[in-house]
Amino acid sequence: MLIENELTKSYLSLDGIDLAFQTLPISTEIDCSYFPERQSILRYCFAEANFNSIVVEHFLERGYRRSGDLFYKTECKSCKMCIPYRIPLDSFQANSSQRRNLKLNSHIQFTVGSPNQTTNKQNLYIKYIRSRHENKQKEESDSSLLETLDSQMYEYTDHSLEIEIHDAGKLIGFGILDIGTETISSVYNVYDPDYKKNGLGIYMILISIEWASRIESLKYIQLGLFIPGHPKMDYKKNFQPGEILHPLTQKWEDIQFIL
Numbered sequence: 001m002l003i004e005n006e007l008t009k010s011y012l013s014l015d016g017i018d019l020a021f022q023t024l025p026i027s028t029e030i031d032c033s034y035f036p037e038r039q040s041i042l043r044y045c046f047a048e049a050n051f052n053s054i055v056v057e058h059f060l061e062r063g064y065r066r067s068g069d070l071f072y073k074t075e076c077k078s079c080k081m082c083i084p085y086r087i088p089l090d091s092f093q094a095n096s097s098q099r100r101n102l103k104l105n106s107h108i109q110f111t112v113g114s115p116n117q118t119t120n121k122q123n124l125y126i127k128y129i130r131s132r133h134e135n136k137q138k139e140e141s142d143s144s145l146l147e148t149l150d151s152q153m154y155e156y157t158d159h160s161l162e163i164e165i166h167d168a169g170k171l172i173g174f175g176i177l178d179i180g181t182e183t184i185s186s187v188y189n190v191y192d193p194d195y196k197k198n199g200l201g202i203y204m205i206l207i208s209i210e211w212a213s214r215i216e217s218l219k220y221i222q223l224g225l226f227i228p229g230h231p232k233m234d235y236k237k238n239f240q241p242g243e244i245l246h247p248l249t250q251k252w253e254d255i256q257f258i259l
Helices: 002-007 014-022 053-061 096-104 119-132 142-153 193-198 200-213 234-238
Strands: 042-046 065-067 070-074 083-088 109-113 160-167 170-179 183-191 220-226 243-245 252-254
Touching: 053 170, 053 183, 065 183, 096 200, 109 200, 119 142, 119 170, 119 183, 119 193, 142 183, 160 183, 160 200, 170 200, 183 200, 193 200, 200 220, 220 234
Parallel strands: 183 220
Antiparallel strands: 042 070, 065 070, 083 220, 083 243, 109 160, 160 170, 170 183, 243 252
């Protein structure tokens, strides 16, 4: 496959790499996860065993996300609302609300290690999904949800790390980070809905930024898709300064250009 041969050669020109990405397949139209009345189209690539951190970086630099063994990005014909969002680690500044979040959760223990699925994580995932997506998931069995957990977070983690947060020894959150040569990407975070007042989703992003900032080789953390005005995806603009992958130029630009 062209993508395997081209992207694993770090000495290739950027033109050659871009050409390799242009050969990746495009999906048929599928239901959009964010706008029920719309259809979505993905450009995608299945991860291979010979992909190294350089290859992962090429995907992240071009705004790709990973779910399981699939790298993908949206290429919808009539909608450009799903915009990759990243934060330059050396210039991030927590705002007053984020500083309060860190202070509120200062008692929580945070660790980073190799991805490891456990029974506690499985139970927390089921609890989290059922609380967040009650209507959509109420008829889905626990075993089906665990299949999603396995495929989404623990399949193809060759270049990933896992964060865990504990409160007095109790697991209250975990998440997967993909690691490139200069960029880390937040794949998915899960946290205990009983801690709603603690804002654990925001906290997990903040501690991921804090941890990544200590790694000299890392320059960016990607937070996935920013969707302006969307009730579940608009919050990412609160992490500043931020950059978006411009939907027309496909170049990273300061988010202030569109706010």
